[in-house]
Amino acid sequence: MERLLAEHGASFxxxxxxxxxxxxxxxxxxxxxxxxxxxxxxxxxTLLHGKVADLSVREKHVQAIRHLNSKMAADDRxxxxxxxxx
Numbered sequence: 001m002e003r004l005l006a007e008h009g010a011s012f013x014x015x016x017x018x019x020x021x022x023x024x025x026x027x028x029x030x031x032x033x034x035x036x037x038x039x040x041x042x043x044x045x046t047l048l049h050g051k052v053a054d055l056s057v058r059e060k061h062v063q064a065i066r067h068l069n070s071k072m073a074a075d076d077r078x079x080x081x082x083x084x085x086x
Contacts, residue, residue, distance in 0.1 A: 001030040010036055018044035021061035024068045032077060043068075047084055 004012075015031035017024060024043065031041045045065065051057045052065050072080045 001027060001034065005030060005033050008034070010034060012036065013039050015039070015041045016044070017041065021045065021048075022064045024064060025071065028068060028072070041078075046082060 010033060012034045013036060015034060017027045017031060019027060028041070028043070035041065046052070046069055048062055048065055051059070051062045052069065069082075072078060
C-alpha cells in the first residue's frame with residue numbers, strides 16, 4: 001500500500017482491506033490516503049463472527065478490531081456502516 005501511495009497518491013475510488021487483523025489500523029490510515037474524496041473502504045471481519053461484541057474474548061486480533069471500530073466511529077473523516085455478512 002505504501003508503494004501505491006508513493007506512485008499514485010489519492011487516486012483510488014475503492015479499497016478493500018482483508019489482511020492480518022493486528023495491522024488493520026495501519027491499513028485503514030493508508031487506505032484513507034489512497035482514496036479520492038468520496039471513495040469507499042470495505043474492511044472484512046470487523047465483527048469477527050460476534051467475537052468483537054463479546055468482551056470476554058481477549059485475543060489480540062479481536063482487540064485490534066475493537067480498537068479500529070472505535071477509531072472509525074470517532075473519525076470525522078469517514079461515515080461508517082457495519083454490514084454483517086453470513
